Amino acid sequence: MTASRGAALGRVFERLVRWALQSYVGLALVVITANMVGLAAIFLISWAGGVFTRVGTDWHGAAIAIMIYPAVALTAGVGIALWDRRRYLRWLDDNRKPTPDEARALVRLPAAITVRAIALWTPGILLTVWLVDHYTDYHNVPVLLSGFALGALEAAGVGYLILDRLIRPAVPIVAAVLGPTVHPTSTVLVRVLVTWAVSGALPGLIIIVVLSDRSTPASDRVRAAWLFSIVALAVGALATGLLARSVATPMRAMYRALDRITRGELDVRVPVGSTSEIGRLEHSVNELAATLRDQLHTEDVFGRHVGSTVAERALAGSTDLTGDVRIVSALFVDVTGSVQLSAEMAPVEFVHKLNRLLATVVAATEDNGGLVNKFAGDAALCIFGAPSALPDDATPALRAARRIRDEVVATGELDIGIGVARGQVFAGDVGADTRLEFTVIGDAVNEAARLTTVAKEAPRRILVSDAVFQAATPAERAKWKRYKDLRLRGIPGRTRTWTDLPPVR
Secondary structure (H helix, E strand, O other), rough: OHHHHHHHHHHHHHHHHHHHHHHHOOHHHHHHHHHHHHHHHHHHHHHOOOOOOHHHOOOHHHHHHHHHHHHHHHHHHHHHHHHHHHHHHHHHOOOOOOHHHHHHHHHHHHHHHOOOOOOOHHHHHHHHHHHHHHHHOOOHHHHHHHHHHHHHHHHHHHHHHHHHHHHHHHHHHHHHHHHEEEEEEEEHHHHHHHHHHHHHHHHHHHHHHHHHHOOOHHHHHHHHHHHHHHHHHHHOOOOHHHHHHHHHHHHHHHHHHHHHHHOOOOOOOOOOOOHHHHHHHHHHHHHHHHHHHHHHHHHHHHHHOOOOHHHHHHOOOOOOOOOOEEEEEEEEEEEOOHHHHHHHOOOOHHHHHHHHHHHHHHHHHHHHHOOEEEEOOOEEEEEEOOOOOOOOHHHHHHHHHHHHHHHHHHHHOOOOOEEEEEEEEEEEEEEEOOOOOOOOEEEHHHHHHHHHHOOOOOOEEEEEHHHHHHHHHHHHHEEEEEEEEOOOOOOOOEEEEEEEOOOOO
16 A cells, blocks of 8 residues: 555656646746745744844844845746746757757756856855844854855755756657766766755754854754754655655666566667666666667577578687588488479469478478578578487488478479488588588588489489488388489499388378
């Protein structure tokens, strides 16, 4: 119940802040509020010091004289605030994005108005101290000067904190224009120091000033010290709570965003709500998510072009040319009469049929632990045993060959030949420093291609070498029979071949 009530109050506060930012009089109200805090502090200091009891009979004239400058300064401050509203936030009124200069000016707004407030307060303090010394019997100028100066600084500090919070809803728009921005006057350190000064240091110094006034009775000074202590505790609790919330809320949002990123959810964006280091951190979280999205997209595209196994190997390794010699089973698939088919069919229709065939090849190969190494027009080379070694590379190759043939026959769209051979090959990267490609080179690849050419005329459309057959498991060998001893172009001697048995009806 308490948490929900706090959340509701937080939403009300956020709506109030947005209203003040968008309202034409919002900036003026901030200036009035901050100056009222300073005037209240000065009033309490004067009351605690007994200034009001030492005015004398001509207190009406004294009060009017003392109030002239505050009234003029407050009117001037409100007028300047209305002018500042138009100057700094014209783009908001025009319902457009700020220019870079307007965005930078808005970031400097809290510091600029704070400095101007101190400038307006300074002559007023000097004038008021002189008037009090002239019209009253209170002549402790150092105490008055110190107390009034602390009250002015309290007003300036309160104004800075309110303005810093006021412009926060516009920070995401500013960040979109300027990028990650950290202004020296809006860092976390500055915010913490100003909050500490407003809630602790300045009230504490005011208490010291009041207690050091020996001309005031001790009972009045103690009463004033108690009053300022209570005010300091209340203001300190409020200011510290707001400061903690301003840090904890974005940190909680970033924690949740990072937690989602670690779970692979990369569609994350944290609102950039500050021009401090926290804002830079929020921007960095967004950049991290965007970079990971780009990297994942690159890996996906890379994997689609070279195969997921090769992509993982390339991304995990260096850019040096690497490879090794190993025994693999090579499976070659080629379409029968592709030239005639491409001439008889519309290009788009032929490509659609070819893509369906190659999808079957990819699925059958990858499901059996192999790699589709390359597509060569209407043909495909699949490797079992590289780059990832397999305890048995022959049996998966034979299973994949039968599955490809069966699924292609079932569709009836194309006629193919499949050749499978086994032997020692080089498996690794070839190319130059700027362009690498994983490939396999060896007699097994050449033999598989030659067997594919003959397999196009074989009844079962699959021919495998004796080396593949002998390396397969007994259960797999039971599904195959001797075919012929063939002379293959470029292969010395005769090659003993096998084909699979037809299904039992």
